[in-house]
Amino acid sequence: MATLAVLRYDEGVRLDPDRLVALYSDLGEAGAEQVVCRAMEELAARLTEIRRVADEGNPAAMRRSTRLLIRVAEQVGMLTFARVAGDVLRATDAGDPAAQAATLARLLRIGDRSLNAVWDLRDRTV
Template structure:
């Protein structure tokens, strides 16, 4: 009888708190809060959009959204999220549909964890 293996995807996320501190230092608390909130909304929307484009087979639109997602994530210190979005872009550019699907699934997992991590970090005193 075959044994079923269960894979657990428990990967940590990497945030650069120095980028958030720099935002707060440059823009003040109110300005930084606005920037971070807008970025978080943008990232959540882009993540949903990327999934929809992938389901529809619109590779060009998916790549465009992944590129924008990577830029925004990097700006607010979500390094892992930005890197995995880049991985999705590379798999898409290579035309590797299997790698694209795998990296997209990883992007969703990392995205959820990254968004939660930034919200948790914002709750702490900066």
Template sequence: MVEQISVLHPRDAAYFDEEALSALSRDLGPSVAENILCRALEDIALRLTQIREDYGEGDQRALRKGVRSLVPIVEQIGLSGIAAIARDVLICVDRGEGVALAATLCRLLRSGEMAISCAEVGVDLSL
């Protein structure tokens, strides 16, 4: 039996929720909001690195903990799409679905890195 392999071309995009960013700026002031955004992006980068390592080591418990801790950070700065993907990763971990976990985790890492890249190159984040 010959199986056909499909090649997927992901087209994910990381979108910052303008309302969440505006609320941060409005509630805390532009300077504080920008500081929070920068620190959150640094924290996200560190967590994504650790999540990748935990997955590579097969440490499901640490992987779950790292992904779960990522959710409030990305939600705070308006990355609700990434929060949704992180929740999907948690479902895969909890169900022990290895193939789905690999695919969903790749999507999480790709989306998180895209959000960080957008901020690094100076894309207007509507603060």
């Protein structure tokens, strides 16, 4: 009988803590907290929307949502998240459904880890 191997890929995320420090320095604690909270909500909403429009096969909406996600992720220093979203955008632009599905699955994994990493970092600095 054949044995089925399950591969688990554990990719780390990269945050730019300097961007968060700059937010806190520029906006103060209350202002930075508001920006970070809004960014986390926006990123979670964009991820949900990207998944939905991918399922619907709507590349124009996919591009729009992905670009918004990249902009917000970069604002709060979520470098890996933004880079992987760029990979999704390139796969969508290329019209390659296999690459789009693969990069989207990666984006969803990285997105979850990135959101958790920012909350963890925020909790340690507050």
